[in-house]
Amino acid sequence: MAKKFADLRAQMTPQAREQADEKTQTMLAEMPLHELRRARGLSQKMLAEALHVQQPSVAKLERRTDMYISTLRSHIEAMGGELEVIAKFPDGVVKINNFAELA
Missing domain, CATH: 1.20.5 (Single alpha-helices involved in coiled-coils or other helix-helix interfaces)
Structure with missing residues (x-):
């Protein structure tokens, strides 16, 4: 039982x-993008609708190991999040801000 x-x-x-x-x-x-999407309670179809693409495009994107920052930002924003790029060094971390205003 x-x-x-x-x-x-x-x-x-x-x-x-x-x-x-x-x-x-x-x-x-x-976590990988597909797990993040699931944790946010979204299906690939729901995310595809928010991104104005077809569901197979979301599946393909989630399998990629390399992509544009703008593509990743769009994906994260469609899930309701915000993307930050952080560089980690032994003596501290630095937030990279020249990607913040790309549209």
């Missing part, structure tokens, strides 16, 4: 719950 997640979580030690929460936050902070 299947158990409810809430019941299983209640049986976890506080330390195990904390570790699970940290793992969840890590997983939510980094």
Whole structure:
């Protein structure tokens, strides 16, 4: 018989719950585009309609490993987000702002 997640979580030690929460936050902070779309509750068809393209175009875009920043920005904005480009260095991070106003 299947158990409810809430019941299983209640049986976890506080330390195990904390570790699970940290793992969840890590997983939510980094994900491929198709998982991000799903997490936002959108189908490829819904996103295609927002982007004014056909559904196969969304599927193709989600499989790409290289794309224009403007293409990625449009995809993210269609999901209700905002794209920021961040460069990470050993001594800190820098937000790259010359892509902010591209249209």
